Amino acid sequence: MRKTSTLVIFWALIIIFTFFGCVNNNQTTKKPINITTSPVQYEYDVIVIGAEPEGIAAAIASARNGADTLLIEKRDGLGGLFTYGMLNQLDLGYDKDGNLANQGIFKEWHQIVNNRGAFDIEGAKEAFIHLIGKEKNLTVLLQANVQKVIKNGNQLVGLEVQDQTGLHTYQAKHFIDSTADADIAAMAGVPYFLGQEDIGLKDTRMADTLVLVLKNVDWNRMKMAAENGVLGGAEVYENMAWGFTDVINQYKPIEANTRLRALNIAKQFNNGLVTINALQIFSEDGLSDESRKEAMERGKRESINVLKFLRQELPGFEQAEIALYPPELYIRETRHILAEYQLTINDIWMNRDKWDSIGFGAYPVDLQATSVKGEGGYEKVITRPIQYAIPFRSLVPNEIEGLLVASKAAGYTSLTAGSARTVPIGMTAGQAAGTAAAISIQLHTDFRKMVKDRVPISELQRRLKLQGALLYHFTLSYPFEGEWFDQSIQQLLPYGVIQAGYENDLYVNEPITKIDFIELLSTTIKRSHPELYGQLIEDHQDLINNILQDDVSPYLTRDQMATLLLTIFNHMKVSQSPWEQLMKLKLVDKELEARLSSNREVLRSEGIYMVAFILNRLSNVSSYKVY
Structure with a gap:
């Protein structure tokens, strides 16, 4: 009898300790005294x-x-x-x-x-x-x-x-x-x-984001949709996914100054909630409490519309619901x-x-x-x-x-x-x-x-x-270290006017389009010398439009570039030989003179070099001391 009682007490203690041990393991970390x-x-x-x-x-x-x-x-x-x-x-x-x-x-x-x-x-x-x-x-x-x-x-x-x-x-x-x-x-x-x-x-500042927090998302079904190219497809892993780029064009926001970019999605293991970093909210003042509050409310309303879109367009989200709203925006x-x-x-x-x-x-x-x-x-x-x-x-x-x-x-x-x-x-x-x-x-x-x-x-x-x-x-x-246009890239990069992407590729050996050259030139002037932007670019919009509307080719030729630069910077009648005229006025240097000896399409490397040369002529090269 005593042996039986002892065994009962022993197993009871084991159960109690096991139970409380399990409970303790599921509790959140106790707040330290500091x-x-x-x-x-x-x-x-x-x-x-x-x-x-x-x-x-x-x-x-x-x-x-x-x-x-x-x-x-x-x-x-x-x-x-x-x-x-x-x-x-x-x-x-x-x-x-x-x-x-x-x-x-x-x-x-x-x-x-x-x-x-x-x-x-x-x-x-x-x-x-x-x-x-x-x-x-x-x-x-x-x-x-x-x-x-x-x-x-x-x-x-x-x-x-x-x-x-x-x-x-x-x-x-x-x-x-x-x-x-x-x-x-x-x-x-x-x-x-x-x-x-x-x-x-x-x-001007980067968009804010209200992270979407959803429940009842079928991750495996979403993964199958990604593999089948739904909304442009995505890379989906155990608890992360990136892609569905077609949402950028297909999604129609209801709130002003909001939009949806490609989806960055994550799944939490502890509760199955799914977070999405994609809703962009544009507001004037990221430092103002009032502005942040307004952006938050706008984001909440837009989140409901995003959820409706995902339920209809992305398999795996049919039963999704908003679980909660984050207390703060991602600024x-x-x-x-x-x-x-x-x-x-x-x-x-x-x-x-x-x-x-x-x-x-x-x-x-x-x-x-x-x-x-x-x-x-x-x-x-x-x-x-x-x-x-x-x-x-x-x-x-x-x-x-x-x-x-x-x-x-x-x-x-x-x-x-x-x-x-x-x-x-x-x-x-x-x-x-x-x-x-x-x-x-x-x-x-x-x-x-x-x-x-x-x-x-x-x-x-x-x-x-x-x-x-x-x-x-x-x-x-x-990238492009030691190339003849290396310094030109370094002169333009600080203005954010050229982007090399994830592959660090500027496609320097491809011809530059008229629209790309004009955008590169005008944006560089606007950011480096805003007081001259109206005089140099806006006042010559008719000429710019004429060059863009020339439907013979989308690519910029040497003489078209010369005509554009002569008109913008000299306000004078352009001759039948605009490139020679440009050289006489020293609006082009020896490097490009030698490279563009005939009226051919201008390469992207040459377009970058030309705009950097113009930037130098405007005496507005920005640099920081480097050690």
Whole structure:
């Protein structure tokens, strides 16, 4: 009897422990004690603002390198774009040897979410909490809004923060702005430009997106539809899909300033929900709360129409429903701060290394549309680099001391941000910023001095490599290197007027069409010399139309190009020999004189060279100092 009772008790205990063990395994990660909504102290070595993935990486790196660190976040949780914008697809790049280009803290997080290109959103949040919970030098303050910056001259020394217990002043030796829009840098007086102002496009920025979150999607049925070419077909994998490009033309939006691009689709394993990054929303002001709210409501209404379209046109979505709406929009572009070094599109095109490299970028320069139609009405892939270096100088903002910016708003041109804004690169920059902040304190130096001194930069690079970052110096070739038109490409690239696509192919040996040459010339003038655009282009629209309407051939001949340039730039009667007339006026150089010795079709390489020559004549060649 006693033996039977003992066995009953034994098996009962096994069942109880097994049950509670299973329950515990299904629970979300317990919040570590270093994540709070109440102040713990008011003075730190380093304060990071913004618990976006970039800010989390910065805070962890700072703490790991011995700095007493505070991470301030206005939301009630971690993860920013990943968890509130619900963007759960990663833009991954790979270095010249095929290795994941962004490692270190990003790789640690990526391994926790199973090394996939798409991740479960709840799992991403838990992974961030897990990493933060291991850092004894790190405190996270949630639901805390920075109201004011405190400066001593141009040195940032403190923040006034409204947290859950009141208004408090927090002080630190160094600060890292990892807010998505460089809010702290802007408050402190760091100079910046908005959107694509740096290439002459005022009030122009990439589209916002409301990620669609759907349930009841039949993934296998969708995969079969893709294989059968429905809506142009797609590449479909275990939990990711790209394509269905025909939606661009077939889908008809109901809301103004919205449209659907090709579908980027991801499936979550934990709950089966499917997210789609495709709905583009165009609004004037990405910094205005009112504008964001209006865009969000417009996006919600349009999402219902998108769902209706998918149910009718894409097998696998017949029973789909909207599961929920993300709390926030995916805002691709607002501020770009001016830094000690502005990383340029030529740095990416030419696969450049930097002496102060803190990591790599290797993702294509992918510029989303900026308007429903017209010049900005389509996606542009400028280039697909092998790899390029992110310099520490691009994290050091101009004019304000004691501050680094580690986010998509760092010191990149708007074109460069088409690649460098991606989160894996941002987390690499964040890790470098946190590490640099700790080193600066330990070496009794500041960021402005660091960018001129190889000793602290060497120490920064040493520690980054020691702590898992992929970092080494390299020398690589680049497309069309050494060609006679190489410099011409470099002169035009910074204006965003030529795109080489994923294959880095400019089709230089093919004839250029009239419309392509005129568009290249007019867009270059508009962006480089907007005050002359009306005089040079708009005032000669009749001539341009006459050339375009010549239906003998769509391709531009040498003499047609000469006639166009003579009329635009000299306002004079064109002779029977326009090319000779152009040469006498020195509106063409010896290189093209020799190459275009007969009146034949102009090659794309020659068209690029000619427009770059005109750009030089307008005395508006834009360049950044390169080391």
